[in-house]
Amino acid sequence: xxxxxCRSDICNRLPIAEQFMDxxxxxxxxxxxxxxxxxxxxxxxPPIFRTGEVPLKIQPxxxxxxxxxxxxxxSFAAPILNPPAxxxxxxxxxxx
Numbered sequence: 001x002x003x004x005x006c007r008s009d010i011c012n013r014l015p016i017a018e019q020f021m022d023x024x025x026x027x028x029x030x031x032x033x034x035x036x037x038x039x040x041x042x043x044x045x046p047p048i049f050r051t052g053e054v055p056l057k058i059q060p061x062x063x064x065x066x067x068x069x070x071x072x073x074x075s076f077a078a079p080i081l082n083p084p085a086x087x088x089x090x091x092x093x094x095x096x
Contacts, residue, residue: 024031
């Protein structure tokens with residue numbers, strides 16, 4: 001059996017369950033069904049798909065519009081940097 005929230009030995013209030021049921025009766029708007037509060041959503045239409053032929057491949061750009069593409073992909077590589085090790089502040093191995 002659940003008792004009042006005050007946890008006093010001399011409390012004469014109703015148990016928590018009965019207090020809650022009384023509160024629920026006084027405030028039915030707080031405990032109504034959620035489904036009743038919102039109107040039903042309209043039915044969705046089925047998805048529309050394009051029809052017709054699909055291109056087999058992307059057409060190449062004309063020769064004059066092709067940007068300069070370097071032959072070696074390594075020309076875009078960034079230099080390798082070795083960052084310093086991350087050492088926690090409270091690490092006992094580090095002496096100040």
